[in-house]
Amino acid sequence: MKIQTTRFGELEIPEPRVYRFPNGVPGFSDLKFYTFIDKEDLKPFAWMQSCELSYLAFLICPADKIVNDYKPKAKRGDMNAIELNDPAEASVHLIVTIEKDIAKSTTNLRGPILLNESKRLGVQIVIDDSAYATKHLIFARRA
Amino acid sequence: MLVLTRKSDESIMIGDSIEVTVVEIKGRQVRVGINAPGFVPVYRKEVYLAIKQENLNAVHSATSEDALKLASAFEKR
Numbered sequence: 001m002k003i004q005t006t007r008f009g010e011l012e013i014p015e016p017r018v019y020r021f022p023n024g025v026p027g028f029s030d031l032k033f034y035t036f037i038d039k040e041d042l043k044p045f046a047w048m049q050s051c052e053l054s055y056l057a058f059l060i061c062p063a064d065k066i067v068n069d070y071k072p073k074a075k076r077g078d079m080n081a082i083e084l085n086d087p088a089e090a091s092v093h094l095i096v097t098i099e100k101d102i103a104k105s106t107t108n109l110r111g112p113i114l115l116n117e118s119k120r121l122g123v124q125i126v127i128d129d130s131a132y133a134t135k136h137l138i139f140a141r142r143a
Numbered sequence: 144m145l146v147l148t149r150k151s152d153e154s155i156m157i158g159d160s161i162e163v164t165v166v167e168i169k170g171r172q173v174r175v176g177i178n179a180p181g182f183v184p185v186y187r188k189e190v191y192l193a194i195k196q197e198n199l200n201a202v203h204s205a206t207s208e209d210a211l212k213l214a215s216a217f218e219k220r
Contacts, residue, residue: 007206007207008207022182023182023184025198026191026194026195026198027194027195027196027198027199028198041211041214041215042210042211042214043214044214044217045210045213045214045217047205047210055202056202057202057205058198058201058202058205059201059205059210059213075184075185076181077179077181077182077183077184077185078184080181080182081182081184095197095198095201096201096204096205096213097197097200097201097204098204098205098206098209098210098212098213099204102209102212102213102216103216105213108194108197108198108201110190110193110194110197111194111197111198124194124198126184126186126190126191126194127190128186128187128190134193134194134196134197135197138213138217139216139217139220
């Protein structure tokens, strides 16, 4: 499918690269389709680009590159959304907020993205546990 | 907003498939039980709003140029 993006122009996305988020993500719950764009010079970060809204893209990073021992508790509804029984089977990514002072950039540990890679389903889970920060410093010493 | 008054153990049906029950009233707190289909997410509102706000912050902050700067700084850390 052809998608429009503000950062990368028009892209041709093969259907197997499109992930469905049955609940969307908080703030954009009507938008259900995303694709992931890897760029060599961005690793380990990648773009989660909406297939429906050209401006909407999140910079994400695999959680294990940012924190150790991160075990977000997913609710039954979250696991149902991505058709997995065990959260350990999901790939876990964190959404990045870039600050003007790059060194102060953060990730949201309370709202990780969980992906079922084999079925191409995704969910952003909302974690009640206030032990996790919505603004976790990327350049902090690893927990 | 529809406001209903319920006692402990009384319930409210939202549509055919969502049930909200007052489980216990203890002082200034109410314990609320929710029965909803597995695909319906249920959140404490203030946490949901915090995630939503951070998502909006993240989208607005994520330019291609700044992403490259971040990746470069991350590699050098």
